[in-house]
Amino acid sequence: MIDNYEIIGLIAATLTTASFIPQVYKTWKTKDVSSLSLTMYLVFFTGIVLWLIYGIHLKSLAMIVSNIVTGILAIMLIVFKLVYTNNKN
Known part of the structure; x- marks a missing residue:
């Protein structure tokens, strides 16, 4: 059974994960990546993988799915x- 804190985690995970969708969509449509920091996203992705490992350890559905x-x-x-970046005209 999912407890109240896991429900809060699922809501938080949904909101924070969904916040990336407009950026992905805009970048895909415009192909403008000039404002994206590759270093930031590489470090961020590394953190996400570590959070995923931690979520698996805790058996937290919210952490696993969102990450x-x-x-x-x-x-x-x-x-x-x-x-x-490599396909600039």
Whole structure:
């Protein structure tokens, strides 16, 4: 059974993870990566992987799901930064 704190965690995870979606969408549509910091997203992704490992250890559904999804979104931005920077006209 999911307790109240895990429900709060799921709500928080949904909100913080969803906050990345507009950035991913905008970057995908415009291909403008000039304001994205590759270093920041590489460090951020590393942190996400560590949070995922911690969430697995705790068996926290909120931490596991949110860090998987956020990790995918961060990887997308990293790939966009690498691809769109190298494909400047």
